[in-house]
Amino acid sequence: MNSLDRLLATSTFCMLSLIPITPAYAAPAAADAIDPPRWTQEDTTPRQRYETAHKEAAAAQKDLLAECRTQPKAEQSACAREVHANYLQEMSEAKKLLSQ
Known part of the structure; x- marks a missing residue:
C-alpha cells in the first residue's frame, strides 16, 4: 500500500467515524417531542368532538377546493359543488356529535 492509498484509507476512516450513529428506538421519542401535547389529548366531551370534526371538515x-382549481375550467364548478356537498354532509354528521 503506497502513501496515497494509506492517506485515502485514513481520511475515509476518519470521515466515517464522525457520522453519528443513532439507535432505531430513538425515533419515537423525537417524534413525541415534535407533536404538541394537544394532538395526543383525546376529545372527551361532545363539544370537543364536534369542534374537531368541524376543523377537519373545513380543512x-x-x-379539495384547491385541487378543484387545478382542474380544467369546465370542471371546476362541478368539482366545487361536490366538495361543498361533502362538507355539508360532514357537518351534518358533526352536529350529531353534539347530542351524544
Missing part, C-alpha cells in the same frame, strides 16, 4: 374542504 378537507379547503384542500
